[in-house]
Amino acid sequence: xxxxxxxxxxxxxxxxxxxxxxxxxxxxxxxxxxxxxxxxxxxxxxxxxxxxxxxxxxxxxxxxxxxxxxxxxxxxxxxxxxxxxxxxxxxxxxxxxxxxxxxxxxxxxxxxxxxxxxxxxxxxxxxxxxxxxxxxxxxxxxxxxxxxxxxxxxxxxxxxxxxxxxxxxxxxxxxxxxxxxxxxxxxxxxxxxxxxxxxxxxxxxxxxxxxxxxxxxxxxxxxxxxxxxxxxxxxxxxxxxxxxxxxxxxxxxxxxxxxxxxxxxxxxxxxxxxxxxxxxxxxxxxxxxxxxxxxxxxxxxxxxxxxxxxxxxxxxxxxxxxxxxxxxxxxxxxxxxxxxxxxxxxxxxxxxxxxxxxxxxxxxxxxxxxxxxxxxxxxxxxxxxxxxxxxxxxxxxxxxxxxxxxxxxxxxxxxxxxxxxxxxxxxxxxxxxxxxxxxxxxxxxxxxxxxxxxxxxxxxxxxxxxxxxxxxxxxxxxxxxxxxxxxxxxxxxxxxxxxxxxxxxxxxxxxxxxxxxxxxxxxxxxxxxxxxxxxxxxxxxxxxxxxxxxxxxxxxxxxxxxxxxxxxxxxxxxxxxxxxxx
Numbered sequence: 369x370x371x372x373x374x375x376x377x378x379x380x381x382x383x384x385x386x387x388x389x390x391x392x393x394x395x396x397x398x399x400x401x402x403x404x405x406x407x408x409x410x411x412x413x414x415x416x417x418x419x420x421x422x423x424x425x426x427x428x429x430x431x432x433x434x435x436x437x438x439x440x441x442x443x444x445x446x447x448x449x450x451x452x453x454x455x456x457x458x459x460x461x462x463x464x465x466x467x468x469x470x471x472x473x474x475x476x477x478x479x480x481x482x483x484x485x486x487x488x489x490x491x492x493x494x495x496x497x498x499x500x501x502x503x504x505x506x507x508x509x510x511x512x513x514x515x516x517x518x519x520x521x522x523x524x525x526x527x528x529x530x531x532x533x534x535x536x537x538x539x540x541x542x543x544x545x546x547x548x549x550x551x552x553x554x555x556x557x558x559x560x561x562x563x564x565x566x567x568x569x570x571x572x573x574x575x576x577x578x579x580x581x582x583x584x585x586x587x588x589x590x591x592x593x594x595x596x597x598x599x600x601x602x603x604x605x606x607x608x609x610x611x612x613x614x615x616x617x618x619x620x621x622x623x624x625x626x627x628x629x630x631x632x633x634x635x636x637x638x639x640x641x642x643x644x645x646x647x648x649x650x651x652x653x654x655x656x657x658x659x660x661x662x663x664x665x666x667x668x669x670x671x672x673x674x675x676x677x678x679x680x681x682x683x684x685x686x687x688x689x690x691x692x693x694x695x696x697x698x699x700x701x702x703x704x705x706x707x708x709x710x711x712x713x714x715x716x717x718x719x720x721x722x723x724x725x726x727x728x729x730x731x732x733x734x735x736x737x738x739x740x741x742x743x744x745x746x747x748x749x750x751x752x753x754x755x756x757x758x759x760x761x762x763x764x765x766x767x768x769x770x771x772x773x774x775x776x777x778x779x780x781x782x783x784x785x786x787x788x789x790x791x792x793x794x795x796x797x798x799x800x801x802x803x804x805x806x807x808x809x810x811x812x813x814x815x816x817x818x819x820x821x822x823x824x825x826x827x828x829x830x831x832x833x834x835x836x837x838x839x840x841x842x843x844x845x846x847x848x849x850x851x852x853x854x855x856x857x858x859x860x861x862x863x864x865x866x867x868x869x870x871x872x873x874x875x876x877x878x879x880x881x882x883x884x885x886x887x888x889x890x891x892x893x894x895x896x897x898x899x900x901x902x903x904x905x906x907x908x909x910x911x912x913x914x915x916x917x918x919x920x921x922x923x924x925x926x927x928x929x930x931x932x933x934x935x936x937x938x939x940x941x942x943x944x945x946x947x948x949x950x
Contacts, residue, residue: 414751414816419809422447423744427473428728430454430716432525432664433480434709436502437741439728446470449485451502457742463500464507475520478710479528482550484520493517493913497533499550508553513537517915521545522569525665525710532558532569540914545575564590565918568613570620571667577613577623579603581918585925589613591641600641603629605925609800610634610656610834618667624649626657632833636660636672650684656831661705663712670712671705675831676770677758678702678805694736702805716741720806722756724748752777754815756805761858763851767827767836771855772803773864774811774821784862791820791865793856793885793893797876799840799848800926802829819871820864826851828926841926844905845884845942852881856892868894875899883944904946905939906930 426447427440437454440447443462447470452460463483464471474485483500497510497518510533511518519534529550534543542562546555558575559567565587568577578597579587586605590597603611610628617624622641626634635651650657652674659673661681670688673679679702683689695703701721708715713733720726725748728741743749754777761769779785792814796803803823811821825832826848828840840848852872859865872885872893879901886896902908909923909930916923928942929935940946 414753414812416813418745418747418751419813419816423725424746425450425728425742426744428716428718428741429474429476429707430709430714430730431476431480432478432710434711434714435480438474438476438483439742440471440474447472449474449483449500451483455739463502463505476707477529477531477550478523478525479550482529484531484550486518486520495519497531499531499553501551508551510548510550510553510555511535511537512553515540517543519543521567522573524569524571524573526571527573530573532567532573534561534567536915541917543915547573563918568615568623570616571618572620574620576616576620579918581921583921585921585923601644605922606834606838608922608925609830609837614660615662615667624660624662624669626660628656628834632835633657634833636669650682656833658831659704661708661715664708664710665712673704675804679704681705688733691731691733691736695731695738698738722806723753724807726807752816753807753812755780755783756811757783758805761824761855763827763854765847767839767851768832769851769855770802770825770832772805772823773859774815774823775864776815776818776820779818779820785820785864788863788866788869789818789820790869790871791822791856791859793852793870793872794821794823795852795872795874795878795881796823796825796829797874797878798830799826799828799844799877800830800837802831820859822855822859822864824852824855826855842928842938844880844927845888845944845947849881849884849888852885853889853892867892871895871897873897873899874901876901880944884942887944887947903944905943906936906946909939 422442425439425441429438435454436451438449438451441450446466448462448464448466449471450460450462471485471487474483477484481502483502485498486495488495494515494517497520499508499510516535516537521532521534523531531548531550533546533548535546536543538544544561545559545567547558548555564578564580566579567575570576575592578590582588584605586608587603589600591600607628612626614624623639625637625639627637628634633652634656636649636657638647638649649669650672655674655676657672658675660669661671662669669684671681671683671692673681681692683692699719701719703717703719706716706718715731717729717731718726719729725743725745727743730739730741754774757773759771759773761771763769775785776789779789802825814821827836828848830837856870860867870893872882873896874882879898882896882898883901883903885893928939930939941948
């Protein structure tokens with residue numbers, strides 16, 4: 369029978385510490401001074417500010433012409449945008465002076481004269497798009513309308529100073545398309561949208577494709593031809609999380625896609641729009657193609673990555689084979705290619721060993737030289753950060769659960785422990801996302817306090833094929849939760865932890881999973897930390913933002929349909945606050 373446990377919402381992290389703390393309060397945190405001195409005491413606690421505070425720098429970018437660099441860094445304690453000549457970080461100057469929540473995301477306009485960023489107001493998620501003229505330093509709100517949520521749709525090198533922006537100020541459900549001047553914010557209406565979820569422009573900034581939700585939760589793809597929308601093909605509901613359009617080829621006659629139709633794992637394909645013929649350019653039987661790196665100017669795919677435990681990059685063109693041989697040999701840990709200069713001579717890399725501060729680097733494709741752009745948080749250097757280990761855990765029905773185990777540094781015996789330690793099951797949000805290998809302040813904080821941390825890609829996580837994603841349909845608090853329990857049982861069997869020393873924690877879907885763990889399977893967890901997790905699925909689906917309208921049917925197919933009696937019953941039974949007593 370289910371125990372009666374009160375719902376605490378966003379529970380204080382101290383609940384976890386007090387419920388199953390492995391260490392007493394006599395140890396002290398490593399101070400900034402000790403960190404700077406490079407001391408490595410294994411029993412002392414790393415100061416929380418070093419793990420959760422602002423990094424020194426993040427989001428390293430090069431301008432498309434390669435002349436400038438940009439990044440986020442604190443200004444009076446708030447994350448703002450800085451620019452500098454490429455390679456001269458000491459000359460960096462702030463170009464924003466935000467005093468609120470800071471700037472969360474930025475990117476370059478293709479003219480290399482404007483820097484773009486998004487920001488909302490006090491967390492309302494109505495994201496405005498801003499442009500900075502780097503010559504005058506003038507900042508312009510490109511979507512200066514109350515309550516609007518702006519979406520950056522497209523830009524083109526052949527149309528400098530122009531962006532295609534979606535704005536939902538006319539109807540909060542749908543984003544109309546505007547051609548916007550980056551300097552003046554003057555906008556020109558291109559399309560009044562009454563039902564399309566996404567749009568795709570070609571390399572000459574011409575509107576070509578749009579998607580519309582089907583009643584089953586899939587999408588129809590339409591092409592704008594001869595002044596009308598013609599249906600091109602359908603993405604069935606089973607393929608919605610594993611199929612997507614990436615962009616147009618150089619001639620604007622075809623598109624590149626990640627496509628799982630007629631297969632399980634998403635492959636990189638080229639689709640000729642006139643004939644409908646498709647060509648498979650790359651595929652893997654192990655996992656989806658997760659990343660594709662395109663030449664920014666000729667729009668041909670240079671390389672692709674498959675991420676099982678870490679990214680594995682493979683060149684598609686012989687001219688770049690030597691580059692990726694050099695990268696795979698020289699980069700330690702995981703790496704991602706974030707962007708490239710327009711001539712593809714310099715690539716911005718994000719490299720991550722998991723137990724050190726991530727590093728932004730610049731790779732020179734002409735000579736295979738790798739330069740450091742910056743370390744995100746150099747204060748972590750020399751501290752006793754824990755090692756992350758990749759694991760494959762077998763679920764009860766035979767599915768492989770790609771997972772990551774991090775052990776306390778002073779208990780780690782090359783991936784095992786001599787005696788069980790308390791463990792936190794850290795559940796990712798989404799759920800249509802995934803845990804990946806790499807540094808995490810939260811993981812390091814828990815490991816430094818003496819906890820093993822287990823992160824599990826349960827069914828519905830993306831990257832492992834459509835069968836794995838769709839195995840989560842209708843299985844919130846069902847088979848998705850069984851995967852988490854199977855992972856806990858694996859850790860107990862391996863001697864990593866004890867049955868009475870397991871906590872569950874997560875945000876968003878991970879918070880929901882926490883509430884499920886404390887109500888549906890309370891015998892499995894000593895405590896839990898729910899961070900903004902929904903406790904009532906009917907309420908959750910009834911209250912989605914208006915601009916999610918184009919994805920409503922997809923959500924209903926994956927979670928449950930509150931518009932039917934059967935669906936509402938399922939959602940009630942799978943909601944921690946309304947589920948029947950077990």
